[in-house]
Amino acid sequence: xxxxxxxxxxxxxxxxxxxxxxxxxxxxxxxxxxxxxxxxxxxxxxxxxxxxxxxxxxxxxxxxxxxxxxxxxxxxxxxxxxxxxxxxxxxxxxxxxxxxxxxxxxxxxxxxxxxxxxxxxxxxxxxxxxxxxxxxxxxxxxxxxxxxxxxxxxxxxxxxxxxxxxxxxxxxxxxxxxxxxxxxxxxxxxxxxxxxxxxxxxxxxxxxxxxxxxxxxxxxxxxxxxxxxxxxxxxxxxxxxxxxxxxxxxxxxxxxxxxxxxxxxxxxxxxxxxxxxxxxxxxxxxxxxx
Amino acid sequence: xxxxxxxxxxxxxxxxxxxxxxxxxxxxxxxxxxxxxxxxxxxxxxxxxxxxxxxxxxxxxxxxxxxxxxxxxxxxxxxxxxxxxxxxxxxxxxxxxxxxxxxxxxxxxxxxxxxxxxxxxxxxxxxxxxxxxxxxxxxxxxxxxxxxxxxxxxxxxxxxxxxxxxxxxxxxxxxxxxxxxxxxxxxxxxxxxxxxxxxxxxxxxxxxxxxxxxxxxxxxxxxxxxxxxxxxxxxxxxxxxxxxxxxxxxxxxxxxxxxxxxxxxxxxxxxxxxxxxxxxxxxxxxxxxxxxxxxxxxxxxxxxxxxxxxxxxxxxxxxxxxxxxxxxxxxxxxxxxxxxxxxxxxxxxxxxxxxxxxxxxxxxxxxxxxxxxxxxxxxxxxxxxxxxxxxxxxxxxxxxxxxxxxxxxxxxxxxx
Ligand SMILES: Cc1ncc(C[n+]2csc(CCOP(=O)(O)OP(=O)(O)O)c2C)c(N)n1
Ligand code: SF4
Ligand SMILES: [Mg+2]
Numbered sequence: 001x002x003x004x005x006x007x008x009x010x011x012x013x014x015x016x017x018x019x020x021x022x023x024x025x026x027x028x029x030x031x032x033x034x035x036x037x038x039x040x041x042x043x044x045x046x047x048x049x050x051x052x053x054x055x056x057x058x059x060x061x062x063x064x065x066x067x068x069x070x071x072x073x074x075x076x077x078x079x080x081x082x083x084x085x086x087x088x089x090x091x092x093x094x095x096x097x098x099x100x101x102x103x104x105x106x107x108x109x110x111x112x113x114x115x116x117x118x119x120x121x122x123x124x125x126x127x128x129x130x131x132x133x134x135x136x137x138x139x140x141x142x143x144x145x146x147x148x149x150x151x152x153x154x155x156x157x158x159x160x161x162x163x164x165x166x167x168x169x170x171x172x173x174x175x176x177x178x179x180x181x182x183x184x185x186x187x188x189x190x191x192x193x194x195x196x197x198x199x200x201x202x203x204x205x206x207x208x209x210x211x212x213x214x215x216x217x218x219x220x221x222x223x224x225x226x227x228x229x230x231x232x233x234x235x236x237x238x239x240x241x242x243x244x245x246x247x248x249x250x251x252x253x254x255x256x257x258x259x260x261x262x263x264x265x266x267x268x269x270x271x272x273x274x275x276x277x278x279x280x281x282x283x284x285x286x287x288x289x290x
Numbered sequence: 291x292x293x294x295x296x297x298x299x300x301x302x303x304x305x306x307x308x309x310x311x312x313x314x315x316x317x318x319x320x321x322x323x324x325x326x327x328x329x330x331x332x333x334x335x336x337x338x339x340x341x342x343x344x345x346x347x348x349x350x351x352x353x354x355x356x357x358x359x360x361x362x363x364x365x366x367x368x369x370x371x372x373x374x375x376x377x378x379x380x381x382x383x384x385x386x387x388x389x390x391x392x393x394x395x396x397x398x399x400x401x402x403x404x405x406x407x408x409x410x411x412x413x414x415x416x417x418x419x420x421x422x423x424x425x426x427x428x429x430x431x432x433x434x435x436x437x438x439x440x441x442x443x444x445x446x447x448x449x450x451x452x453x454x455x456x457x458x459x460x461x462x463x464x465x466x467x468x469x470x471x472x473x474x475x476x477x478x479x480x481x482x483x484x485x486x487x488x489x490x491x492x493x494x495x496x497x498x499x500x501x502x503x504x505x506x507x508x509x510x511x512x513x514x515x516x517x518x519x520x521x522x523x524x525x526x527x528x529x530x531x532x533x534x535x536x537x538x539x540x541x542x543x544x545x546x547x548x549x550x551x552x553x554x555x556x557x558x559x560x561x562x563x564x565x566x567x568x569x570x571x572x573x574x575x576x577x578x579x580x581x582x583x584x585x586x587x588x589x590x591x592x593x594x595x596x597x598x599x600x601x602x603x604x605x606x607x608x609x610x611x612x613x614x615x616x617x618x619x620x621x622x623x624x625x626x627x628x629x630x631x632x633x634x635x636x637x638x639x640x641x642x643x644x645x646x647x648x649x650x651x652x653x654x655x656x657x658x659x660x661x662x663x664x665x666x667x668x669x670x671x672x673x674x675x676x677x678x679x680x681x682x683x684x685x686x687x688x689x690x691x692x693x694x695x696x697x698x699x700x701x702x703x704x705x706x
Contacts, residue, residue, distance in 0.1 A: 034489045036356070039500075049505045052496035057489040059359055059386075059497045061352065062378050068349035072314060072356025072364070073489060075340040079311040079362045085491055103352065106345030 007053035015208030040092035067107035093134035121200035138259035166192035173215035205254020297460035302327035304435025310365040312357035314342035320457040347372035351379040358388040370397035384419025389442035395461040406645020407457040421451035422587040428465035459559040550579030639675035
């Protein structure tokens with residue numbers, strides 16, 4: 001199968017993991033794919049003026065309408081009996097968890113066969129690192145200068161509450177897992193959603209070489225759970241052998257420099273609770289040697 | 291076949307006859323029954339389309355755009371705040387050069403809330419690159435849908451189009467409508483051609499991307515050029531429509547204007563009333579005419595000038611609240627007449643907003659006021675011809691719980 005749909009030398013920041021995620025997603029889906037990208041850092045993958053780095057048909061949607069554009073494209077393809085084309089929405093956390101949540105909810109509730117990948121860099125990066133509904137507790141952004149006072153929302157659970165047939169999380173530290181999930185999602189007869197952790201050196205304040213390391217730390221501390229839920233049945237795909245304390249993750253990033261002890265304790269408690277719930281539910285199945 | 295139906299049903303028949311392939315719509319009064327009838331057409335199999343029960347008008351327009359990008363004929367319908375919610379994507383449809391047709395059952399924009407007719411919704415989108423046609427009756431509500439697709443999909447055009455029908459006055463009024471035969475519509479409106487924009491894995495392109503100052507003008511300018519080709523395309527399409535279906539349409543309809551001293555200008559369902567007023571005054575020996583705008587975008591400046599240039603007085607009825615300006619129809623008519631010598635005296639009135647009826651008396655009052663005030667330059671201000679004098683106007687927007695406060699009795703027409 002053809003690979004390399006995205007040219008090199010784009011104007012994403014050095015060390016951007018979103019770009020890596022995008023390459024993996026596009027290469028897994030292959031050429032029979034139509035892509036919808038809203039405003040956000042990924043818009044640069046769609047193109048600028050007369051140029052595009054992407055060798056796939058792509059339309060830049062409106063920020064709150066990625067899923068609706070994709071749903072319309074799917075409907076148009078279905079009306080023509082073209083059923084062998086993937087329809088991919090590739091959107092940031094702001095365009096997904098906040099302003100785009102409504103259209104995503106509508107498309108998933110209707111059962112439209114779209115594959116929606118949310119690359120989550122945990123803030124509105126393209127507009128200058130403003131806080132989003134997916135910004136974690138305690139994180140500095142330009143609109144949470146004293147650290148975010150509230151927790152993030154859980155997109156995966158929101159999707160699960162819709163009864164979505166396929167929802168998964170992924171990480172650029174585990175690209176094979178991501179690729180496997182993209183293939184599975186594309187083969188799902190209904191809507192599918194993949195939520196990908198996306199370390200961002202520019203917005204999170206870490207050295208450009210550290211993105212993958214930080215992504216892996218998020219998994220090893222248990223802060224980012226790598227799972228898959230097929231028709232409601234949960235499977236944790238990567239189970240850290242021994243969970244590191246969340247501080248190991250937090251200390252790598254300037255955005256958590258001002259975080260208070262209470263918030264760190266709250267985050268650790270959240271992580272511990274999540275994992276004991278997972279263990280109790282019997283759904284923690286295997287270790288991928290994280 | 292002739293059948294009694296309301297304007298919304300007529301629109302739905304127009305969409306079915308146009309063989310639309312994707313419909314995305316969200317309920318809003320007075321549009322909702324268009325969405326309902328189309329849903330039942332799809333359900334019963336009389337229309338072979340994918341029906342997207344979207345969760346908002348924003349998504350209705352977004353999905354319609356998405357569908358149109360795959361090359362199918364896509365349709366949506368809305369009104370009022372629904373159209374306002376779509377507004378962000380309205381420009382995407384035009385800029386992406388997608389020949390979508392949207393029906394709008396015209397309804398006032400809030401505030402205050404209103405369910406009823408005026409043109410403030412479609413007027414708010416008038417410069418976004420959409421063709422706009424305003425129907426006068428239920429037959430036109432049906433006919434204008436295939437006509438709009440034919441014009442929009444013309445290779446010389448490739449722009450979206452609105453078919454506007456006055457909320458309630460047309461959307462919910464029943465009338466006898468001739469339903470054209472499918473074969474005739476098929477011959478008038480062949481399947482959508484390849485178009486300019488298409489999402490096709492066999493020939494990938496990037497569409498609607500961020501575009502810098504060196505190219506933005508280059509993207510917009512061809513839209514304006516395409517819009518300039520609409521009158522020619524529409525004229526040919528309307529002529530063929532006349533040949534095929536026996537109903538002749540035009541971008542403007544001048545009724546008894548040739549020798550009129552006084553010409554009234556209006557759009558939409560009120561034209562029926564104005565028509566009647568013209569006949570009545572003509573029978574009294576007064577030289578009065580009506581110029582009806584069928585197309586508001588592109589604005590038919592030449593036709594309007596030609597029809598009005600001989601009149602002494604031109605009186606424009608805007609069914610759109612004009613705040614801090616004159617009504618949009620009046621502004622356009624003034625532009626059309628600018629530089630004519632001698633210039634007709636143009637007066638403009640706002641009437642019939644928020645569903646207020648425009649009876650004969652209102653039309654006559656507008657005429658009498660205009661003629662009485664006639665001066666060298668006419669009157670340009672935003673005159674609300676059917677506004678009562680209210681002592682307690684603030685109570686209208688700030689209703690007290692006792693609900694006794696609002697008593698907007700028409701005392702007299704306020705002097706303006
Ligand atoms: C309706 C609307 N509001 C605001 C914007 C401005 N805007 C452009 S990109 C962006 C940030 C999007 O954040 P996210 O989806 O997280 O993507 P990221 O930039 O982080 O990649 C915003 C707010 C817009 N394009 N459209
Ligand atoms: S701001 Fe972050 S997500 Fe955006 S391009 Fe730069 S590194 Fe990538
Ligand atoms: Mg983001």
